[in-house]
Amino acid sequence: MTTVLITGANRGIGLEFAKQYAAEGADVIACCRAPAKADALNALAKAAGFKVMALDVTAPKSVEALKQALAGQPIDILINNAGVGGPRGEAHGTIDFDAWVETLKTNSIAPMLVSLALHDNLKAGKLKKLVTITSTMGSIAGHGGGAYAYRASKAAVNSVMHGLSKEWAKDGIAVGIYHPGWVKTDMGGAGAPVTPQDSVKGLRAQIAKLSAANSGGYLDYLGKEIAW
Numbered sequence: 001m002t003t004v005l006i007t008g009a010n011r012g013i014g015l016e017f018a019k020q021y022a023a024e025g026a027d028v029i030a031c032c033r034a035p036a037k038a039d040a041l042n043a044l045a046k047a048a049g050f051k052v053m054a055l056d057v058t059a060p061k062s063v064e065a066l067k068q069a070l071a072g073q074p075i076d077i078l079i080n081n082a083g084v085g086g087p088r089g090e091a092h093g094t095i096d097f098d099a100w101v102e103t104l105k106t107n108s109i110a111p112m113l114v115s116l117a118l119h120d121n122l123k124a125g126k127l128k129k130l131v132t133i134t135s136t137m138g139s140i141a142g143h144g145g146g147a148y149a150y151r152a153s154k155a156a157v158n159s160v161m162h163g164l165s166k167e168w169a170k171d172g173i174a175v176g177i178y179h180p181g182w183v184k185t186d187m188g189g190a191g192a193p194v195t196p197q198d199s200v201k202g203l204r205a206q207i208a209k210l211s212a213a214n215s216g217g218y219l220d221y222l223g224k225e226i227a228w
């Protein structure tokens with residue numbers, strides 16, 4: 001059975017990942033920072049029979065506790081999905097320094113922290129796939145101004161994950177860096193054109209195709225390459 005660990009699985013794209021992988025028969029480990037409040041995820045987990053585990057990706061102690069709890073457990077697919085939209089409107093005044101730090105912690109540093117913590121689990125898995133949900137807004141080539149913290153955080157995580165694709169090739173781990181589309185979630189807003197269902201269906205297809213041959217690529221949910 002394929003084991004898939006998802007961060008930020010209580011809502012949005014993460015919840016849909018849990019839903020679709022559970023429906024496909026995978027063993028899902030759904031992580032979120034407040035399991036007691038994760039009503040939709042808990043209902044799904046109960047119906048599908050999978051585990052919900054506590055994880056605040058920005059808290060090293062929480063990441064370490066997850067690592068200890070999962071010691072010896074093989075993971076086939078690790079999906080770094082948790083993210084925040086960050087502050088906006090910086091060019092019109094001063095910056096919100098703390099909000100920038102929070103954005104970089106969540107979107108750039110935490111995926112590295114979680115990946116390192118679960119490196120042995122991935123090495124023990126059969127599929128050995130490390131996936132990070134980034135954004136086209138991480139493209140420096142495509143930067144049109146605005147959303148500076150979010151764009152910088154996604155450009156940074158692209159760099160981190162591209163680097164890991166080189167370093168962890170020796171372990172047989174393939175790394176996918178994927179934009180989910182502009183998706184109708186709390187982050188994407190009601191006007192977004194892509195449903196979580198279609199986004200995750202496309203992302204799962206890219207994850208299925210992820211291999212040593214295309215490791216480290218920056219693609220959207222339909223498999224289109226994005227300029228760095």
Ligand SMILES: NC(=O)c1ccc[n+]([C@@H]2O[C@H](COP(=O)([O-])OP(=O)(O)OC[C@H]3O[C@@H](n4cnc5c(N)ncnc54)[C@H](OP(=O)(O)O)[C@@H]3O)[C@@H](O)[C@H]2O)c1
Nearest residue numbers: 008012013056057058081082083135182183185186187188
């Ligand atoms: N929606 C879009 O159009 C879009 C476009 C491009 C990229 N993305 C990326 O796709 C990913 C998922 O986004 P989404 O649209 O599903 O957003 P969302 O609906 O706002 O959900 C964000 C998820 O991340 C979790 N999270 C945030 N900080 C966390 C932390 N410190 N520890 C653990 N979990 C944390 C949230 O948990 P809480 O409920 O506890 O806050 C929530 O589960 C993000 O990385 C985002 O940048 C989204």
